[in-house]
Amino acid sequence: MLDRQAAARIGWMPESFRFSCSTPDVDPESNGASWPGPVTLGHQGIWNPVEHDLFLEITMRFNPATFFGAEGIACSNAALGIVLEWTSPESSQRGHSNIVPFRRESGKVKATLFLRFDRNQFRGQVQLSASFYVVEPDSAPDSAERHLANRSGLCLGSLGGTCSLFFDGNGSLFPFVEYAGLPDDALWRIRYESSDPCEDLFVADMVCLEINNRHPDYPAYKGVDGQKGGTPMERQIVASWLTMFLLILKERNPDVFECLKNDTYLKFSDGSIAHFAHYLLSTFQINRENLQNLSATLNKVVAGQFLDGAGTL
Amino acid sequence: MIIPHIVNSVAEEAYKRLQQTGFSYKGANPELRAMLYLPLNEIVKKFTSKEYKEYTADIEAGLVLYSLFSPDKIGLRSASDEGIWKYLSIEIAPDLVYARWGDKENRFWKEKRRIWLKTVWWFIHLSWQGDEESTRKILQDLTTDEIVQLVERAGSGYRVDLNREIMKQLPAYRSKSTHRDIFRVVMKFNTARLIATEPSFSEGGTVGYVRRLFNSLSQR
Known part of the structure; x- marks a missing residue:
């Protein structure tokens, strides 16, 4: 199987990343598309996923010579292919692009992959990843290559990183939602709609941080546009929100929270609320002994993430 | 609408x-x-x-x-x-x-x-098989269990073409199978195989993949 080292050895890089739409004069221009990385579509307010389709064309270059042979991941005379795969749990759909085949003797490969997303078919996010498959097996593999995958349709692995296309929302991986409340309403609040955290997705429809943009302190929260690392108030709000989020999860689904807390087996869907909570607790080693420790470590984590300029958890 | x-x-x-x-x-x-x-x-x-x-x-x-x-x-x-x-x-x-x-x-x-x-x-x-009559035809004689097995296996998103092909081939295999719950078993096999296989790139494409899926069960 393709591992990180094998992927690195082929020296792959996306050469171009181009979005277009069949409606004249409508440009789904993204906020500086790159791979990997989140891409927000229609941020200029013209393209929208209900009325407009979306075409994506990505060209990649790589040298797959190291893939073939006993020390590689495929038999010497097999044909492999690269494909762009997409998944969208929110849209209940998944699919893939055209496959671009290549062999050992192909030398350096230039692969142009196309995807079409019809109008009014997608919501939320679509995740892209680039994967390699066996297209045609080696009919007479060398005896030293018998351990290698050699059946058409077998997946050999994915290139590092995924790319998220945001059909809705502002591209934040964190579910922030601004609303126009009354000036004397709270500056922020948590909305938690999930009844099944192991299935419900971690998206704004289910759980979000709502910011009242008519509150007198809103400018202090927002700061100067593009301020690196967020404002101190923003960091405090996000840390408090995460504490609240975990407490609500614990209150409404104590069995789920116990599994997460003790790191025992829990079946949850990719991208679900439980998946996010698991990621948060395990990746950042959040102290779960008591509320004080939980809150303190979350504050520290959020400060670190924002100061690193990541801006996302 | x-x-x-x-x-x-x-x-x-x-x-x-x-x-x-x-x-x-x-x-x-x-x-x-x-x-x-x-x-x-x-x-x-x-x-x-x-x-x-x-x-x-x-x-x-x-x-x-x-x-x-x-x-x-x-x-x-x-x-x-x-x-x-x-x-x-x-x-x-x-x-x-x-x-x-x-x-x-x-x-x-x-x-x-x-x-x-x-x-x-x-x-x-x-x-869906293209029209209501064809769809109704392949769905007759199934049970509520098939609904659960199909709809509740969304994963990261449904592979619509694959599911339609499985449903298309199901009646023929179901009628001659000795497995009472052939559909549930096939869907479990399918979920496991999809981790490492893309049906449309395998031999015979999606149709061949589904045929092998059912045949592998009938050989057990």
Whole structure:
């Protein structure tokens, strides 16, 4: 199987990343598309996923010579292919692009992959990843290559990183939602709609941080546009929100929270609320002994993430 | 066609009111109600008079919904929005959902994979063979268990073409299989194989992949 080292050895890089739409004069221009990385579509307010389709064309270059042979991941005379795969749990759909085949003797490969997303078919996010498959097996593999995958349709692995296309929302991986409340309403609040955290997705429809943009302190929260690392108030709000989020999860689904807390087996869907909570607790080693420790470590984590300029958890 | 969407907190409150008032329709969106009521009520009447089995009622309801809210009309963007199915269940057709399921909030709003109207719509979508007659034909003689096995295996998103091919080939294998639960076993095999295989790139494409899937079971 393709591992990180094998992927690195082929020296792959996306050469171009181009979005277009069949409606004249409508440009789904993204906020500086790159791979990997989140891409927000229609941020200029013209393209929208209900009325407009979306075409994506990505060209990649790589040298797959190291893939073939006993020390590689495929038999010497097999044909492999690269494909762009997409998944969208929110849209209940998944699919893939055209496959671009290549062999050992192909030398350096230039692969142009196309995807079409019809109008009014997608919501939320679509995740892209680039994967390699066996297209045609080696009919007479060398005896030293018998351990290698050699059946058409077998997946050999994915290139590092995924790319998220945001059909809705502002591209934040964190579910922030601004609303126009009354000036004397709270500056922020948590909305938690999930009844099944192991299935419900971690998206704004289910759980979000709502910011009242008519509150007198809103400018202090927002700061100067593009301020690196967020404002101190923003960091405090996000840390408090995460504490609240975990407490609500614990209150409404104590069995789920116990599994997460003790790191025992829990079946949850990719991208679900439980998946996010698991990621948060395990990746950042959040102290779960008591509320004080939980809150303190979350504050520290959020400060670190924002100061690193990541801006996302 | 735009169908309103409701979130869980609204659905929960509305459901409590329905429980207090006997699950009757309260007058929301009369046009939508008129569109749904007549055809769905015919099915529910037959179901409550035991003319239909539960599964037949589900299939017929699914076909009605799929005709009224076809992907061309509402788009998969809306069909995948559980909020619209909660709205239809609670505000537009509470009496009809109640007639099928009784006071079970999971079937109205609470469990996204169990919302009845959504489940039967997606079962038809994933089984669709190009027209209603062909689809009904491949679905006859199945059971409610097939609905669960198909719809509840969404993973990171459905592979629509693959599911339709499995449903197409199922009747032939089911009729000669000694496995009572052939579909459940095939779907489990399929889930395991998809971790390492893309059906459309395998020998014979999706059709060949599905044939091998069923054959591997019959050889056991």
